[in-house]
Each structure stands twice: as C-alpha cells, then as structure tokens.
Amino acid sequence: MITTPDLLQAGFLEHPFIHYQDTRFFYANLSEQRNVLEVVHGFLSDQKDPYKNLGVVSGPVGSGKSMLAMKLAETHFLLENRGTVFGLYLNTNTLTEPRHFLMAVIDTLGIHSARSNASRIENIYNRLEQSADQLLLVLDGPPVDQEYLTQLLDWSVEHQKKIRTIIFLQDLNNTVSNIGNLSQFLGLYVPFRSPSVQEIASLLYVRCRMAGLSDPLSILPESTALEISESSHGSLTEALFLASDYLSIVLEERKNILSIPNLSSRI
Numbered sequence: 160m161i162t163t164p165d166l167l168q169a170g171f172l173e174h175p176f177i178h179y180q181d182t183r184f185f186y187a188n189l190s191e192q193r194n195v196l197e198v199v200h201g202f203l204s205d206q207k208d209p210y211k212n213l214g215v216v217s218g219p220v221g222s223g224k225s226m227l228a229m230k231l232a233e234t235h236f237l238l239e240n241r242g243t244v245f246g247l248y249l250n251t252n253t254l255t256e257p258r259h260f261l262m263a264v265i266d267t268l269g270i271h272s273a274r275s276n277a278s279r280i281e282n283i284y285n286r287l288e289q290s291a292d293q294l295l296l297v298l299d300g301p302p303v304d305q306e307y308l309t310q311l312l313d314w315s316v317e318h319q320k321k322i323r324t325i326i327f328l329q330d331l332n333n334t335v336s337n338i339g340n341l342s343q344f345l346g347l348y349v350p351f352r353s354p355s356v357q358e359i360a361s362l363l364y365v366r367c368r369m370a371g372l373s374d375p376l377s378i379l380p381e382s383t384a385l386e387i388s389e390s391s392h393g394s395l396t397e398a399l400f401l402a403s404d405y406l407s408i409v410l411e412e413r414k415n416i417l418s419i420p421n422l423s424s425r426i
Contacts, residue, residue: 161403165410169378172371176363176403178396182230184369186362191218191351192227196234199325202347203236203244203295209316211346212323215338218351219330221394225250225299228327232297242291251300257307264311268294280307284314287321296324301337312344353393360384362395363402378409 166174175184187193195216202214218224232248247267254260261279265272270286273279287294294311302308308324315322328337330350338345354362363384367375383405391398 161407161410165414169410169413170372175366175370176399176406178399182226182233184366185226185230186365188361189354189358191354192223195227195349195351196231198349199231200236203323204238206320208346209320210344212312212315212320213341213344214325214347214349215328215345216325216349216351217328217330219353221396222353223395224327228297228299231325232295241293244293244295246295246297248297249299251298251303254303257304260304261307280310288318294322298324298326301328302326302341305339305341309340354395356385356388359388359391359395359398363387363398
C-alpha cells in the first residue's frame with residue numbers, strides 16, 4: 160500500500176494514479192475529449208432550432224466519460240450577450256427520487272426550495288426568466304426519471320433554449336431507446352473513441368507532474384509508460400490501475416533499498 164510519506168519521499172504531493180471523483184487531473188490534450196468540449200460549446204452557442212436543446216455524447220467503457228462530464232459541467236462558458244451558464248453534473252446512479260434532481264437544480268441556481276415539486280419547478284422557471292442566465296444539465300448515464308427533465312426542456316423551447324442537457328452514455332447501438340421521449344429534443348450526437356497509446360502515456364506523465372513530481376521519467380521510464388498504455392487497450396481506468404500497481408512496486412523497492420544501511424548499522 161502506498162502511503163503519503165512514501166509519495167512525499169519520492170517527490171509527489173499526492174497519488175497520481177488514483178481514479179479521483181473530480182477533475183483535479185483532467186488532461187485537455189486527449190484529442191477525442193477535446194473535440195467533445197469544442198462541439199458542445201458550439202451547441203450551447205447555437206440558437207437556431209429551439210426544439211433541439213439536448214445532446215448525447217457516447218464513448219466506450221473506461222474512456223473517461225465521467226471526468227469529461229464533470230469538466231463540462233464546471234466549465235465557465237463565455238457566451239456573447241448572455242448571462243452565466245450554470246452547469247450541474249449529475250451521476251444518474253445516485254438519483255433515487257425525482258425531488259433529488261429538482262433540489263440539485265435549485266441549489267445550482269441559488270434559489271429557495273419549496274415543499275412541492277410543482278413549486279420547485281415554478282421557482283426554477285422564475286429564476287431563469289428574470290435574468291439572462293442559463294442552465295446546463297450534464298447527466299452521467301441515462302436519465303432514470305424523465306418527467307421533470309422533459310418539463311424543463313419543454314419550457315426551454317419557448318424561452319431561448321435557456322435550459323440544455325448533455326447526456327453521457329456508453330457506446331450503444333440505439334441511442335434513442337436509451338433516452339426515451341427525450342429524443343424529441345435531440346439536436347446533437349457526438350460519439351468519441353478511446354485515446355491512443357501515445358495519448359495515454361502522455362496522460363500518465365502529465366498526472367505525475369500535476370501530482371508534484373518534477374521529473375516523471377525518474378519514476379516512469381518511457382518504455383514502461385508505453386507498455387502500460389498498450390496493455391490498457393484504450394481504457395483510462397485500466398491504465399491508471401496498472402500505473403498504480405507499477406508505482407507501488409517502485410516505491411516499495413526504493414523503501415527496501417533505503418532500509419538496508421540502517422539494518423547494517425544495527426548489526
């Protein structure tokens with residue numbers, strides 16, 4: 160097991176290969192993910208068809224969909240002649256009740272809650288009608304309950320597309336069947352592929368630097384990084400798992416070497 164003292168001894172400030180549930184190590188130079196961000200920015204700027212206020216992004220398992228979704232939700236979009244875009248990331252696996260969805264929207268917009276879901280919906284409408292601000296809902300996984308999301312998007316059709324939604328899904332043959340009646344709002348579909356071997360290797364080095372290591376090659380030789388990348392078969396999740404295992408071995412070996420002189424002096 161890698162401990163914080165082990166990491167500090169090696170030059171890290173934190174573990175570079177843990178699969179954190181945030182965007183602290185988001186790497187913007189994975190070409191497919193960068194393309195998604197650019198395409199979605201264009202989608203948010205487009206005011207042409209008011210009925211098309213929902214987009215779907217699909218990618219393979221382990222390709223970084225969740226981190227990309229979180230990054231998208233927290234991006235500070237600058238849109239001409241419009242207010243702030245309030246982004247909300249929602250992991251649909253954690254949404255057990257419709258009111259949880261509405262309460263998350265209310266918290267994001269900074270408005271008072273209400274006792275009933277109908278009043279919560281009305282408060283959301285009033286908040287957005289009274290300003291130039293917009294709401295971007297980013298769903299990580301298929302929507303579990305579509306009733307209130309449908310109401311919000313339906314309202315958005317008549318209100319300058321002030322509410323838009325991006326849904327992240329796994330590679331699926333039939334996208335429409337996974338979003339149900341929401342397909343009536345579908346205006347964007349973006350598939351993306353897994354990163355290349357070289358991109359994954361670069362990501363491992365960047366994560367080392369972001370974790371505080373000044374010279375990643377001192378820990379992770381280029382040949383090892385490429386070997387890990389190839390063995391991951393395009394899965395960032397698997398690459399981080401393999402890199403973490405490798406780092407454990409390296410730090411354990413260094414710790415054993417450092418302990419040998421101490422052992423000799425005691426003898």
